[in-house]
Amino acid sequence: MISVTGREMSLGQWVLRGLRLDSVLLVLLSILLLLGLAVLFSASGESLVVIERQLMRIGLGVAAMLLIAQVSLHTLRAVSPWLFVAGVILLLLVMWIGDVGKGAQRWLDLGFMRFQPSEIMKLAVPMMVAWYLSQRHGRPRFRDLLVAAVLIMIPVYLIMQQPDLGTSMLVGAAGFLVIFLAGLGWRWFVGLGLAAAAAIPILWSQMLDYQRQRVLTLFNPESDPLGAGYHIIQSKIAIGSGGLYGKGWLNGTQSQLEFLPERSTDFIFAVYAEEFGFIGVALLLLLYFAIVARGLWIAALAQDRYARLLGGSISLTFAVYMVVNIGMVTGLLPVVGVPLPLVSYGGTSLVTLMVAFGILMSIASQKRLVNR
Amino acid sequence: MAERDAYGEEEEDRERFVLRILLALVVLAAILLALGWRLSGLQVGAHSHFTTLSESNRLRVEPIAPTRGVIRDRNGVLLAGNRASYQLEITVEQAGDLEALLARLRGYVELSEADVERFRRGVRQRRPFQPVLLKAGLDDSTVARIAVSRHELPGVEIEARPLRYYPLGSEFSHAVGYVGRINQQDLQRVDARAYAGSSHIGKSGIERYYEELLHGRPGYRQVEVNAQGRVLRELSVTPPQPGTDLILTLDANLQHAAYRALDGKDGAIVAVDPNNGEILALVSAPGFDPEAFVHGISQADFAAVRDNTRRPLFNRALSGQYPPGSTVKPLVALAGLEEEVTTAEREMFARGYYQLPGHERRFRDWRREGHGRVDMSRAIAVSSDVYFYDLAHTMGIDRMVPILGAFGLGQRVGIDSTGERAGILPSRDWKRATHGEAWFPGETLITAIGQGYMLTTPLQMADFTATLATRGQRYQPHLLRAMDNGSGELEYPLPVAREPVVAAPKHWETIHDSLVEAVHARHGTAWGSVGSTRPEYTIAGKTGTSQVFSLGEDEEYDEEQLARRLWDHALFVGYAPAEAPRIAVAVLVEHGGSGGRVAAPVARKVMDAFLLDAASMALEAAEDE
Numbered sequence: 001m002i003s004v005t006g007r008e009m010s011l012g013q014w015v016l017r018g019l020r021l022d023s024v025l026l027v028l029l030s031i032l033l034l035l036g037l038a039v040l041f042s043a044s045g046e047s048l049v050v051i052e053r054q055l056m057r058i059g060l061g062v063a064a065m066l067l068i069a070q071v072s073l074h075t076l077r078a079v080s081p082w083l084f085v086a087g088v089i090l091l092l093l094v095m096w097i098g099d100v101g102k103g104a105q106r107w108l109d110l111g112f113m114r115f116q117p118s119e120i121m122k123l124a125v126p127m128m129v130a131w132y133l134s135q136r137h138g139r140p141r142f143r144d145l146l147v148a149a150v151l152i153m154i155p156v157y158l159i160m161q162q163p164d165l166g167t168s169m170l171v172g173a174a175g176f177l178v179i180f181l182a183g184l185g186w187r188w189f190v191g192l193g194l195a196a197a198a199a200i201p202i203l204w205s206q207m208l209d210y211q212r213q214r215v216l217t218l219f220n221p222e223s224d225p226l227g228a229g230y231h232i233i234q235s236k237i238a239i240g241s242g243g244l245y246g247k248g249w250l251n252g253t254q255s256q257l258e259f260l261p262e263r264s265t266d267f268i269f270a271v272y273a274e275e276f277g278f279i280g281v282a283l284l285l286l287l288y289f290a291i292v293a294r295g296l297w298i299a300a301l302a303q304d305r306y307a308r309l310l311g312g313s314i315s316l317t318f319a320v321y322m323v324v325n326i327g328m329v330t331g332l333l334p335v336v337g338v339p340l341p342l343v344s345y346g347g348t349s350l351v352t353l354m355v356a357f358g359i360l361m362s363i364a365s366q367k368r369l370v371n372r
Numbered sequence: 373m374a375e376r377d378a379y380g381e382e383e384e385d386r387e388r389f390v391l392r393i394l395l396a397l398v399v400l401a402a403i404l405l406a407l408g409w410r411l412s413g414l415q416v417g418a419h420s421h422f423t424t425l426s427e428s429n430r431l432r433v434e435p436i437a438p439t440r441g442v443i444r445d446r447n448g449v450l451l452a453g454n455r456a457s458y459q460l461e462i463t464v465e466q467a468g469d470l471e472a473l474l475a476r477l478r479g480y481v482e483l484s485e486a487d488v489e490r491f492r493r494g495v496r497q498r499r500p501f502q503p504v505l506l507k508a509g510l511d512d513s514t515v516a517r518i519a520v521s522r523h524e525l526p527g528v529e530i531e532a533r534p535l536r537y538y539p540l541g542s543e544f545s546h547a548v549g550y551v552g553r554i555n556q557q558d559l560q561r562v563d564a565r566a567y568a569g570s571s572h573i574g575k576s577g578i579e580r581y582y583e584e585l586l587h588g589r590p591g592y593r594q595v596e597v598n599a600q601g602r603v604l605r606e607l608s609v610t611p612p613q614p615g616t617d618l619i620l621t622l623d624a625n626l627q628h629a630a631y632r633a634l635d636g637k638d639g640a641i642v643a644v645d646p647n648n649g650e651i652l653a654l655v656s657a658p659g660f661d662p663e664a665f666v667h668g669i670s671q672a673d674f675a676a677v678r679d680n681t682r683r684p685l686f687n688r689a690l691s692g693q694y695p696p697g698s699t700v701k702p703l704v705a706l707a708g709l710e711e712e713v714t715t716a717e718r719e720m721f722a723r724g725y726y727q728l729p730g731h732e733r734r735f736r737d738w739r740r741e742g743h744g745r746v747d748m749s750r751a752i753a754v755s756s757d758v759y760f761y762d763l764a765h766t767m768g769i770d771r772m773v774p775i776l777g778a779f780g781l782g783q784r785v786g787i788d789s790t791g792e793r794a795g796i797l798p799s800r801d802w803k804r805a806t807h808g809e810a811w812f813p814g815e816t817l818i819t820a821i822g823q824g825y826m827l828t829t830p831l832q833m834a835d836f837t838a839t840l841a842t843r844g845q846r847y848q849p850h851l852l853r854a855m856d857n858g859s860g861e862l863e864y865p866l867p868v869a870r871e872p873v874v875a876a877p878k879h880w881e882t883i884h885d886s887l888v889e890a891v892h893a894r895h896g897t898a899w900g901s902v903g904s905t906r907p908e909y910t911i912a913g914k915t916g917t918s919q920v921f922s923l924g925e926d927e928e929y930d931e932e933q934l935a936r937r938l939w940d941h942a943l944f945v946g947y948a949p950a951e952a953p954r955i956a957v958a959v960l961v962e963h964g965g966s967g968g969r970v971a972a973p974v975a976r977k978v979m980d981a982f983l984l985d986a987a988s989m990a991l992e993a994a995e996d997e
Binding site: 137139180181182183209230236237238239240241242243244253273277278281282285288289292293296299300304305308309312316319323326327330332 | 426
């Protein structure tokens with residue numbers, strides 16, 4: 001046991017400990033956020049308005065992270081099922097009375113602000129599954145898996161109906177990562193993989209035309225050069241023309257001449273790759289890897305199963321976001337509308353991620369007190 | 373002991389977790405390496421390829437709008453076509469000082485505030501180097517003047533683009549509908565990408581209902597542009613796929629005759645072929661000029677059309693809901709026969725009014741002195757209200773509603789156009805649901821003569837008349853006869869049969885005979901205006917006069933005393949030739965007065981045009997072969 005006294009700590013340590021923050025994670029996140037602002041400045045055509053708005057969101061996100069970091073794990077665990085139930089109710093509400101934005105029902109209008117309940121689910125689902133599995137003892141059994149899978153599929157189905165394929169897959173991934181981390185037997189995982197493969201035709205039949213088009217475009221971007229294909233073609237030109245060293249900050253012609261669509265949001269990685277080259281890309285991938293690894297380290301030292309599972313799922317989901325976004329921008333995955341985490345312009349995703357890191361911080365500050 | 377177990381279990385759990393984490397990290401590292409590999413392929417391997425693409429700059433994809441399908445009537449007469457229209461467009465990137473340019477342009481062409489406002493909106497929403505429309509429909513001299521001065525007008529281009537036109541204008545405005553400029557709401561309901569190069573979209577009627585067919589699929593051309601955005605060369609072109617041409621069931625001659633038969637009065641006419649549901653004429657008068665919407669109607673003009681008290685934009689044939697009046701009596705009579713409440717032969721003495729047992733209130737007949745002894749046939753022919761009050765009272769509303777419903781009252785017909793309404797078929801349940809009140813016996817009586825809560829559209833009236841003509845066979849009324857997608861083969865959708873109205877043949881016979889009697893017997897309500905003129909064929913029909921204004925028990929209806937807007941609606945439904953019906957017609961003349969006097973002759977003119985017109989007959993004959 002470490003004895004905590006004021007004399008043994010520097011002022012910085014004292015502040016961090018007092019605010020229950022993990023210094024390594026904090027530094028890594030700060031670098032990523034600052035880098036993101038720099039890229040956004042370039043991608044937005046050097047717009048100070050955009051930077052100002054993004055700064056406000058970052059401020060909101062950091063505040064949320066600080067706040068959540070103070071919440072005890074005990075409280076988080078206790079609210080998990082309630083948050084999940086509230087989220088499902090909100091999703092149903094969206095179905096009935098939701099605002100139609102961009103042709104899909106995702107938003108709930110609260111009068112003073114609009115928000116997407118599906119965003120809550122990105123956290124509520126892993127919290128719920130972690131809560132459920134932490135109530136059980138020993139290695140999870142088939143029945144536990146089944147219950148957990150049903151818990152995951154309810155919000156996934158509802159979000160898919162909105163229709164928001166990208167978010168529903170991310171929510172599903174967050175939930176299934178918890179099951180994976182809980183130590184589900186290998187055979188089950190193989191079975192699950194096969195079941196997922198079998199579900200693809202069903203998923204396909206459930207998809208709307210524009211969603212199918214995006215998947216088809218992936219295999220042949222030239223078939224739809226006006227729409228999603230245009231995105232991918234232009235994005236690849238931007239990335240490829242960046243070369244090893246990049247064209248330099250604020251000098252990416254593809255992005256500055258507005259050939260690249262959605263360059264501030266989903267396709268911001270292409271701007272980065274054009275301006276900073278392969279070296280910059282490699283460093284960015286390393287930075288992401290470091291954040292994920294630190295998150296998993298925190299999870300490994302967590303005090304109980306709930307914290308472990310939740311922390312692990314949050315870290316790995318973050319990795320999934322990043323991989324899906326970069327895969328999509330480089331033309332390896334269909335264009336599903338997943339932002340580059342903590343870099344893309346846009347509010348809700350950023351705030352949700354910062355809340356998630358707040359949870360990780362909380363887990364970090366409440367490590368196992370007994371060290372074997 | 374138990375504690376140690378829990379501790380051991382916890383340790384085991386944690387170890388398992390750490391193993392999984394390590395596995396996840398390995399997988400993640402592998403994925404990142406794969407991403408890195410992909411990126412190095414793009415950025416290092418294919419770097420020069422992409423640099424060329426990026427520098428020679430820049431590939432741009434420009435949409436090519438498909439040609440909209442044309443709309444023709446059943447005989448090939450053009451109802452909606454496309455013709456070239458010159459429009460002024462500006463490429464903002466090349467224009468320099470936009471305000472100065474606009475000021476200079478005002479010297480060549482008149483720019484309305486709406487034009488400029490739309491232009492500014494377009495400027496904000498455009499893609500880079502995409503020309504934005506400033507003014508459409510330029511005349512030749514303006515085009516010439518601008519062309520000569522092009523060097524003074526950087527970024528200004530004159531484009532000839534196909535624009536919709538409607539050769540037959542307002543007579544078809546409600547049947548065919550119109551296209552207008554695409555706005556934000558339109559983009560919500562279609563795939564915005566398919567409309568990247570299009571300026572117009574179907575806003576109402578056939579133009580809207582068959583938008584997807586008519587529009588076609590856009591093509592695109594890949595072009596290379598220089599740094600200023602000028603097109604240097606075309607790399608590849610995928611031609612657009614033109615929209616499908618539609619051939620409607622409408623007969624332009626008949627539609628024209630029907631419109632003229634209304635003789636400037638407000639109203640609606642629907643004519644349908646009872647044997648297959650083809651709509652032969654669909655008139656709502658007054659119409660409007662559909663081309664005004666194509667060019668972009670000005671606020672003031674739109675306000676004038678919208679606020680016109682005759683409501684030219686209102687499609688009376690599909691959206692207008694009117695009490696069907698006495699035209700519903702044949703259906704009520706059939707219900708009485710089928711429910712065995714009465715027989716065709718049973719006679720009653722029809723006085724000038726009817727009283728419910730134990731009630732004071734007098735339900736008056738339209739004819740003050742009554743009709744004397746009537747059986748069912750005569751009751752329909754003379755349109756005795758009292759006979760139907762009595763029948764309705766005996767039958768009750770609950771037995772009446774199902775048959776009226778089987779004829780389609782209270783439900784949308786489901787025609788392939790926009791704006792159709794369902795009307796109202798009142799019942800106990802309906803009244804409880806909408807008014808929260810119980811059904812009163814008196815309401816049964818007025819429902820039987822098509823008054824009270826009951827509302828129908830002219831389309832529904834034509835539809836049930838067609839059902840009477842075929843003795844219960846019901847075909848889905850429709851406007852699309854065939855599609856021509858350019859393959860040389862016309863595609864004919866099959867007529868869709870709906871649930872028939874089942875009744876005993878002799879009951880159908882009774883109704884049919886009474887409808888002939890209403891037109892061709894001296895005592896029939898349509899005798900004076902139609903039967904007495906000895907038409908060349910037999911007509912089965914029913915007049916109706918539907919009240920807009922309710923009279924007190926003792927008041928007299930006097931046209932001269934009443935404002936025109938309170939006059940009764942004049943109605944007539946009928947089919948001909950009675951023995952082998954080829955056309956069923958419903959006529960509504962808003963505030964026209966008496967159905968027999970006003971609406972029946974209109975229907976007669978429509979039938980004449982269809983059955984006697986030589987051209988029509990020749991075509992029918994050719995079709996039969």
